[in-house]
Amino acid sequence: MKSRSQDQSLSDSRELDRSYDPLTGNPPSKPNKKTIKQRFLKLLPCCQSDSSPSINQTSEIDESERSIVRYRPEGLDRLVQKTNFNKKELQILYRGFKNECPTGAVNEETFKGIYAQFFPLGDSNMYAHFLFEAFDTHNNGAVNFEDFVVSLSIILRGSITDKLNWAFNMYDLNKDGCITREEMTNIMHSIYDMMGKYTYPCMKDDTPKDHVDSFFQKMDKNNDGVVTIEEFLETCQKDENIMQSMHMFDNVI
Secondary structure (H helix, E strand, O other): OOOHHHHHHHHHHHHHHHHHOOOOOOOOOOOOOOOHHHHHHHOOOOOOHHHOOOOOOHHHOOHHHHHHHOOOOOOHHHHHHHOOOOHHHHHHHHHHHHHHOOOOEEEHHHHHHHHHOOOOOOOOHHHHHHHHHHHOOOOOOEEEHHHHHHHHHHHHHOOHHHHHHHHHHHHOOOOOOEEEHHHHHHHHHHHHHHHOOOOOOOOOOOHHHHHHHHHHHHHOOOOOOEEEHHHHHHHHHOOHHHHHHOOOOOOOO
């Protein structure tokens, strides 16, 4: 027998589906307006309709894929507590996520394919991999709506410290609590690969290395070859340009 809390969670989950299902819900206001929010949401679609498994293929779906297909989001009240969004905002975000991701979660390969559409002149594969791992907070190879909206809440509505911690976690590729030159070099190469070779002004081959050198010269206060979260936070909070960039998405939603 289900408990009252389980019934409420399921009810809230159905409230999300009922309010914003593309077959029953109303379209969002100003649907033709291209906003940063819409572009951001497009980065995390899941399976398109033409990529869904056919009836004959269903038997070949492994157990992990079955769990993704059955995935349902947490209740609205719980998500309101875990994020800086209200119920109305969460419903809007969920509708956009569900329209693009009908199974309820996105895997890395699909994520990479969608992200690549935004950088047709470059190779975004590696950067998309790093970004996906930052969103995949449970390290299970899939980003569901909760993963998405919790990270989005930090990026859009989090405190400066929250945003910087999220960025540090993305750069700390092996999650050992510090950023090495190798990790930052991989990040910088992924960014330049993503931007492509046809940018203006044209980037030199040693540009990524120059940026890594500059990063460590500024961040590595004790010259031990790694940047800790304390060094990262202290340096970023004193840098006017970095602080200004932290507010870039404040008014997106």
